[in-house]
Amino acid sequence: MTAQTPAKGCVTCHEGAKMVLFITGICRRSCWYCPLSIGRKGRDTIFANETPVNSPGEALSIARMMDALGTGVTGGEPFLVLERVILFCRELKSAFGPGHHIHLYTGEAPGRDQLSLLTGLVDEIRIHPPPDTWADIRDSPYAESVAIAREMGFSAGFEVPSLPGIEALAPVLPLLDFLNINELEWGESNADAMREKGLELSDGVHNAVKGAWEWARPLIHHPKVHFCSSRFKDSVQLRKRLIRIARNTARPFDHVTDDGTIVYGLIQNGGILPAVVQTLDEGSYEVRDGAIETFWWVVSEFAGEIAGEKSIIERYPNRGIIVEVTPVP
Numbered sequence: 001m002t003a004q005t006p007a008k009g010c011v012t013c014h015e016g017a018k019m020v021l022f023i024t025g026i027c028r029r030s031c032w033y034c035p036l037s038i039g040r041k042g043r044d045t046i047f048a049n050e051t052p053v054n055s056p057g058e059a060l061s062i063a064r065m066m067d068a069l070g071t072g073v074t075g076g077e078p079f080l081v082l083e084r085v086i087l088f089c090r091e092l093k094s095a096f097g098p099g100h101h102i103h104l105y106t107g108e109a110p111g112r113d114q115l116s117l118l119t120g121l122v123d124e125i126r127i128h129p130p131p132d133t134w135a136d137i138r139d140s141p142y143a144e145s146v147a148i149a150r151e152m153g154f155s156a157g158f159e160v161p162s163l164p165g166i167e168a169l170a171p172v173l174p175l176l177d178f179l180n181i182n183e184l185e186w187g188e189s190n191a192d193a194m195r196e197k198g199l200e201l202s203d204g205v206h207n208a209v210k211g212a213w214e215w216a217r218p219l220i221h222h223p224k225v226h227f228c229s230s231r232f233k234d235s236v237q238l239r240k241r242l243i244r245i246a247r248n249t250a251r252p253f254d255h256v257t258d259d260g261t262i263v264y265g266l267i268q269n270g271g272i273l274p275a276v277v278q279t280l281d282e283g284s285y286e287v288r289d290g291a292i293e294t295f296w297w298v299v300s301e302f303a304g305e306i307a308g309e310k311s312i313i314e315r316y317p318n319r320g321i322i323v324e325v326t327p328v329p
Protein backbone atom coordinates (compact mmCIF):
# COMPACT_ATOMS: atom_id res chain seq x y z
CA MET A 1 0.00 0.00 0.00
CA THR A 2 1.28 3.49 -0.82
CA ALA A 3 1.89 5.71 2.21
CA GLN A 4 -0.67 8.50 2.46
CA THR A 5 0.44 12.09 2.90
CA PRO A 6 -2.57 13.88 4.36
CA ALA A 7 -3.07 17.63 4.33
CA LYS A 8 -1.13 19.29 7.16
CA GLY A 9 -4.45 20.31 8.72
CA CYS A 10 -5.35 16.62 8.97
CA VAL A 11 -2.18 15.82 10.91
CA THR A 12 -3.01 18.40 13.60
CA CYS A 13 -6.59 17.16 13.65
CA HIS A 14 -5.39 13.57 14.22
CA GLU A 15 -3.75 14.77 17.42
CA GLY A 16 -7.07 16.27 18.55
CA ALA A 17 -5.21 19.59 18.51
CA LYS A 18 -7.32 21.46 16.00
CA MET A 19 -10.09 23.78 17.13
CA VAL A 20 -13.13 23.73 14.85
CA LEU A 21 -14.29 27.28 14.22
CA PHE A 22 -17.77 27.16 12.70
CA ILE A 23 -17.92 30.69 11.37
CA THR A 24 -21.50 30.79 10.03
CA GLY A 25 -24.32 28.39 9.21
CA ILE A 26 -25.45 30.27 6.11
CA CYS A 27 -24.54 29.00 2.67
CA ARG A 28 -25.57 29.73 -0.92
CA ARG A 29 -25.68 26.05 -1.81
CA SER A 30 -28.15 23.42 -0.65
CA CYS A 31 -26.36 20.09 -1.02
CA TRP A 32 -28.77 17.22 -0.28
CA TYR A 33 -26.10 15.50 1.84
CA CYS A 34 -25.12 18.62 3.86
CA PRO A 35 -24.14 17.31 7.31
CA LEU A 36 -25.03 20.46 9.28
CA SER A 37 -27.39 19.96 12.21
CA ILE A 38 -30.82 21.60 12.19
CA GLY A 39 -29.62 23.93 14.96
CA ARG A 40 -26.76 25.26 12.83
CA LYS A 41 -27.98 25.05 9.25
CA GLY A 42 -28.97 28.41 7.77
CA ARG A 43 -28.23 30.30 11.00
CA ASP A 44 -25.60 32.97 11.18
CA THR A 45 -24.08 31.75 14.44
CA ILE A 46 -20.48 31.05 15.43
CA PHE A 47 -19.20 28.06 17.39
CA ALA A 48 -15.71 27.25 18.64
CA ASN A 49 -15.84 23.45 18.94
CA GLU A 50 -19.26 22.98 20.54
CA THR A 51 -19.42 26.36 22.30
CA PRO A 52 -21.32 29.34 20.85
CA VAL A 53 -19.03 32.40 20.68
CA ASN A 54 -19.56 36.03 19.76
CA SER A 55 -16.04 37.40 19.53
CA PRO A 56 -12.50 36.36 18.61
CA GLY A 57 -11.58 36.69 22.31
CA GLU A 58 -14.07 33.97 23.24
CA ALA A 59 -12.71 31.71 20.50
CA LEU A 60 -9.16 32.30 21.79
CA SER A 61 -10.22 31.12 25.27
CA ILE A 62 -11.55 27.87 23.80
CA ALA A 63 -8.34 27.42 21.78
CA ARG A 64 -6.24 27.97 24.92
CA MET A 65 -8.36 25.54 26.89
CA MET A 66 -7.46 22.74 24.49
CA ASP A 67 -3.89 23.90 23.74
CA ALA A 68 -4.91 24.14 20.09
CA LEU A 69 -2.09 23.87 17.57
CA GLY A 70 -4.36 24.92 14.74
CA THR A 71 -7.87 25.85 13.69
CA GLY A 72 -10.20 24.60 10.99
CA VAL A 73 -12.53 27.35 9.77
CA THR A 74 -15.73 25.83 8.49
CA GLY A 75 -19.44 26.50 7.95
CA GLY A 76 -21.83 27.07 6.17
CA GLU A 77 -19.93 29.20 3.73
CA PRO A 78 -17.04 31.16 5.25
CA PHE A 79 -16.72 33.41 2.17
CA LEU A 80 -20.16 34.87 2.92
CA VAL A 81 -18.67 36.35 6.11
CA LEU A 82 -15.18 37.02 4.84
CA GLU A 83 -14.56 40.02 7.10
CA ARG A 84 -15.40 37.86 10.09
CA VAL A 85 -13.05 35.12 8.88
CA ILE A 86 -10.25 37.68 8.52
CA LEU A 87 -10.91 39.11 11.99
CA PHE A 88 -10.88 35.73 13.74
CA CYS A 89 -7.89 34.37 11.81
CA ARG A 90 -5.89 37.54 12.46
CA GLU A 91 -6.54 37.23 16.20
CA LEU A 92 -5.65 33.53 16.21
CA LYS A 93 -2.40 34.08 14.33
CA SER A 94 -1.43 37.04 16.48
CA ALA A 95 -2.19 35.18 19.74
CA PHE A 96 -0.58 31.85 18.83
CA GLY A 97 1.93 32.86 16.17
CA PRO A 98 2.28 32.05 12.48
CA GLY A 99 2.79 28.36 13.30
CA HIS A 100 -0.86 28.05 14.38
CA HIS A 101 -2.06 26.16 11.30
CA ILE A 102 -5.36 27.41 9.87
CA HIS A 103 -7.31 25.62 7.18
CA LEU A 104 -10.42 27.05 5.56
CA TYR A 105 -13.28 25.07 4.08
CA THR A 106 -15.33 26.57 1.25
CA GLY A 107 -18.02 25.43 -1.16
CA GLU A 108 -17.13 28.28 -3.52
CA ALA A 109 -14.32 28.76 -6.02
CA PRO A 110 -12.57 31.86 -4.68
CA GLY A 111 -10.58 33.99 -7.10
CA ARG A 112 -7.28 35.81 -6.65
CA ASP A 113 -8.83 38.93 -5.07
CA GLN A 114 -10.65 36.99 -2.36
CA LEU A 115 -7.69 34.71 -1.68
CA SER A 116 -5.27 37.62 -1.42
CA LEU A 117 -7.22 38.85 1.64
CA LEU A 118 -6.36 35.57 3.38
CA THR A 119 -2.63 35.58 2.67
CA GLY A 120 -0.69 35.13 5.91
CA LEU A 121 -3.90 34.31 7.80
CA VAL A 122 -4.90 30.98 6.28
CA ASP A 123 -2.44 28.20 5.40
CA GLU A 124 -4.61 25.67 3.64
CA ILE A 125 -7.69 26.02 1.40
CA ARG A 126 -10.11 23.08 1.17
CA ILE A 127 -12.56 23.50 -1.68
CA HIS A 128 -15.74 21.45 -1.96
CA PRO A 129 -16.77 21.22 -5.64
CA PRO A 130 -20.42 20.15 -6.12
CA PRO A 131 -20.89 16.62 -7.49
CA ASP A 132 -22.41 17.89 -10.75
CA THR A 133 -18.99 19.37 -11.62
CA TRP A 134 -17.02 16.16 -10.96
CA ALA A 135 -17.38 14.69 -14.48
CA ASP A 136 -15.57 17.68 -15.97
CA ILE A 137 -13.65 18.71 -12.90
CA ARG A 138 -10.33 19.69 -14.53
CA ASP A 139 -12.13 22.42 -16.50
CA SER A 140 -14.22 23.64 -13.57
CA PRO A 141 -13.76 26.94 -11.69
CA TYR A 142 -12.94 24.83 -8.62
CA ALA A 143 -9.81 23.37 -10.23
CA GLU A 144 -8.87 26.85 -11.39
CA SER A 145 -9.30 28.19 -7.87
CA VAL A 146 -6.97 25.50 -6.49
CA ALA A 147 -4.38 26.39 -9.14
CA ILE A 148 -4.54 30.09 -8.19
CA ALA A 149 -4.34 29.31 -4.47
CA ARG A 150 -1.29 27.06 -4.94
CA GLU A 151 0.41 29.67 -7.10
CA MET A 152 -0.19 32.19 -4.29
CA GLY A 153 1.53 29.90 -1.77
CA PHE A 154 -1.45 28.27 -0.06
CA SER A 155 -1.64 24.55 0.30
CA ALA A 156 -4.84 23.77 -1.61
CA GLY A 157 -7.00 20.81 -2.49
CA PHE A 158 -10.51 19.42 -2.40
CA GLU A 159 -12.63 18.16 0.47
CA VAL A 160 -15.67 16.13 -0.57
CA PRO A 161 -18.02 13.56 0.89
CA SER A 162 -17.76 10.02 -0.35
CA LEU A 163 -20.62 9.75 -2.86
CA PRO A 164 -21.32 7.30 -5.68
CA GLY A 165 -19.26 8.38 -8.71
CA ILE A 166 -16.47 9.98 -6.67
CA GLU A 167 -13.86 8.13 -8.79
CA ALA A 168 -14.57 10.82 -11.43
CA LEU A 169 -12.18 13.01 -9.41
CA ALA A 170 -9.14 10.86 -10.28
CA PRO A 171 -8.00 13.04 -13.22
CA VAL A 172 -7.81 16.15 -11.03
CA LEU A 173 -5.43 14.64 -8.48
CA PRO A 174 -2.24 15.87 -10.21
CA LEU A 175 -3.56 19.44 -9.86
CA LEU A 176 -4.22 19.22 -6.10
CA ASP A 177 -2.05 19.15 -3.00
CA PHE A 178 -4.58 16.77 -1.42
CA LEU A 179 -8.02 15.24 -1.77
CA ASN A 180 -9.80 14.75 1.55
CA ILE A 181 -12.74 12.37 1.40
CA ASN A 182 -15.15 12.42 4.31
CA GLU A 183 -17.16 9.28 4.83
CA LEU A 184 -20.75 10.21 3.97
CA GLU A 185 -22.61 10.77 7.22
CA TRP A 186 -26.25 10.38 8.06
CA GLY A 187 -27.59 13.31 10.09
CA GLU A 188 -30.83 14.76 11.35
CA SER A 189 -31.06 17.32 8.55
CA ASN A 190 -30.20 15.00 5.64
CA ALA A 191 -31.97 11.82 6.78
CA ASP A 192 -35.01 12.30 4.51
CA ALA A 193 -32.81 12.87 1.45
CA MET A 194 -30.76 9.78 2.37
CA ARG A 195 -33.92 7.66 2.58
CA GLU A 196 -35.23 9.04 -0.71
CA LYS A 197 -32.02 7.88 -2.36
CA GLY A 198 -32.38 4.45 -0.82
CA LEU A 199 -29.31 4.84 1.39
CA GLU A 200 -28.91 3.15 4.76
CA LEU A 201 -26.73 3.42 7.84
CA SER A 202 -23.77 1.02 7.83
CA ASP A 203 -24.32 -0.01 11.47
CA GLY A 204 -26.29 1.03 14.52
CA VAL A 205 -23.37 2.73 16.25
CA HIS A 206 -21.85 5.25 13.84
CA ASN A 207 -23.36 7.74 11.40
CA ALA A 208 -21.55 6.33 8.37
CA VAL A 209 -23.68 5.55 5.33
CA LYS A 210 -23.46 2.02 3.94
CA GLY A 211 -21.30 1.90 0.84
CA ALA A 212 -19.42 5.16 1.48
CA TRP A 213 -16.08 3.41 1.89
CA GLU A 214 -16.64 1.25 -1.19
CA TRP A 215 -17.40 4.30 -3.37
CA ALA A 216 -14.09 5.87 -2.35
CA ARG A 217 -12.11 2.65 -2.78
CA PRO A 218 -10.83 3.38 -6.34
CA LEU A 219 -9.09 6.53 -5.02
CA ILE A 220 -8.18 5.57 -1.51
CA HIS A 221 -4.63 4.33 -2.08
CA HIS A 222 -3.51 7.38 -4.03
CA PRO A 223 -0.83 9.21 -2.00
CA LYS A 224 -2.73 12.52 -2.16
CA VAL A 225 -5.99 11.02 -0.91
CA HIS A 226 -6.96 10.97 2.73
CA PHE A 227 -10.15 9.18 3.78
CA CYS A 228 -11.64 10.44 7.05
CA SER A 229 -13.99 7.87 8.53
CA SER A 230 -16.93 8.61 10.75
CA ARG A 231 -15.55 6.10 13.24
CA PHE A 232 -12.24 7.98 13.37
CA LYS A 233 -13.95 11.31 13.98
CA ASP A 234 -16.08 9.88 16.79
CA SER A 235 -13.56 7.73 18.56
CA VAL A 236 -10.08 9.14 17.98
CA GLN A 237 -10.35 12.81 17.13
CA LEU A 238 -13.04 13.67 19.70
CA ARG A 239 -11.38 11.61 22.44
CA LYS A 240 -7.98 13.23 21.93
CA ARG A 241 -9.52 16.68 21.90
CA LEU A 242 -11.39 15.94 25.14
CA ILE A 243 -8.18 14.71 26.79
CA ARG A 244 -6.43 17.98 25.87
CA ILE A 245 -9.29 20.03 27.32
CA ALA A 246 -9.54 17.85 30.43
CA ARG A 247 -5.82 18.16 31.18
CA ASN A 248 -6.08 21.95 30.99
CA THR A 249 -9.26 22.40 32.98
CA ALA A 250 -9.35 19.56 35.54
CA ARG A 251 -9.35 20.58 39.19
CA PRO A 252 -6.82 18.82 41.47
CA PHE A 253 -9.49 16.35 42.59
CA ASP A 254 -10.91 15.59 39.13
CA HIS A 255 -9.79 12.26 37.73
CA VAL A 256 -9.18 12.42 33.97
CA THR A 257 -10.16 9.16 32.25
CA ASP A 258 -8.59 7.64 29.14
CA ASP A 259 -11.69 8.78 27.25
CA GLY A 260 -11.08 12.43 28.16
CA THR A 261 -14.00 12.62 30.61
CA ILE A 262 -13.57 13.70 34.23
CA VAL A 263 -14.81 11.88 37.32
CA TYR A 264 -15.45 13.40 40.74
CA GLY A 265 -17.57 12.81 43.83
CA LEU A 266 -20.65 14.91 44.58
CA ILE A 267 -22.20 15.46 48.02
CA GLN A 268 -25.57 17.22 48.01
CA ASN A 269 -25.98 18.35 51.59
CA GLY A 270 -26.55 22.10 51.45
CA GLY A 271 -22.82 22.83 51.14
CA ILE A 272 -21.81 21.87 54.70
CA LEU A 273 -18.28 20.46 54.76
CA PRO A 274 -18.29 16.90 56.20
CA ALA A 275 -15.55 16.25 58.80
CA VAL A 276 -13.68 13.89 56.46
CA VAL A 277 -13.54 16.54 53.74
CA GLN A 278 -12.27 19.15 56.24
CA THR A 279 -9.16 16.99 56.78
CA LEU A 280 -8.24 17.19 53.07
CA ASP A 281 -5.67 19.61 51.64
CA GLU A 282 -6.76 22.90 50.16
CA GLY A 283 -7.84 22.43 46.56
CA SER A 284 -9.18 18.96 47.29
CA TYR A 285 -12.79 20.06 47.17
CA GLU A 286 -15.05 22.82 45.91
CA VAL A 287 -18.34 24.11 47.32
CA ARG A 288 -20.58 24.77 44.37
CA ASP A 289 -24.32 25.45 44.11
CA GLY A 290 -24.92 24.25 47.68
CA ALA A 291 -23.06 20.97 47.12
CA ILE A 292 -19.53 19.67 47.70
CA GLU A 293 -17.41 18.33 44.85
CA THR A 294 -14.32 16.33 45.75
CA PHE A 295 -12.29 13.19 44.91
CA TRP A 296 -14.57 10.35 43.80
CA TRP A 297 -12.82 7.93 46.14
CA VAL A 298 -13.52 10.11 49.21
CA VAL A 299 -17.25 9.86 48.52
CA SER A 300 -16.96 6.14 47.82
CA GLU A 301 -14.71 5.12 50.74
CA PHE A 302 -16.16 7.37 53.44
CA ALA A 303 -19.81 7.22 52.39
CA GLY A 304 -20.88 5.99 55.85
CA GLU A 305 -19.42 9.13 57.48
CA ILE A 306 -20.96 11.60 55.03
CA ALA A 307 -24.56 12.81 55.32
CA GLY A 308 -26.64 13.82 52.31
CA GLU A 309 -27.11 12.45 48.83
CA LYS A 310 -23.85 11.15 47.37
CA SER A 311 -22.93 10.22 43.84
CA ILE A 312 -20.00 9.82 41.46
CA ILE A 313 -20.23 11.99 38.39
CA GLU A 314 -18.58 11.39 35.02
CA ARG A 315 -18.86 14.22 32.52
CA TYR A 316 -17.17 15.94 29.60
CA PRO A 317 -14.50 18.39 30.79
CA ASN A 318 -15.11 22.05 31.61
CA ARG A 319 -18.65 21.43 32.98
CA GLY A 320 -19.59 19.58 29.80
CA ILE A 321 -22.46 17.13 29.48
CA ILE A 322 -22.90 14.53 32.21
CA VAL A 323 -22.20 11.04 30.92
CA GLU A 324 -23.00 9.01 34.02
CA VAL A 325 -24.26 9.52 37.58
CA THR A 326 -23.60 6.62 39.96
CA PRO A 327 -25.46 6.97 43.28
CA VAL A 328 -23.38 6.01 46.36
CA PRO A 329 -25.56 4.47 49.10
Ligand code: SF4
Pocket residue numbers: 027028029030031033034035036075076077106107128
Ligand atom coordinates in the same frame (compact mmCIF):
# COMPACT_ATOMS: atom_id res chain seq x y z
S1 SF4 B 1 -21.52 23.72 0.46
FE1 SF4 B 1 -21.08 22.70 2.41
S2 SF4 B 1 -22.17 23.92 3.97
FE2 SF4 B 1 -23.00 24.51 1.97
S3 SF4 B 1 -24.82 23.20 1.69
FE3 SF4 B 1 -23.09 22.15 0.71
S4 SF4 B 1 -22.26 20.77 2.30
FE4 SF4 B 1 -23.59 22.28 3.34
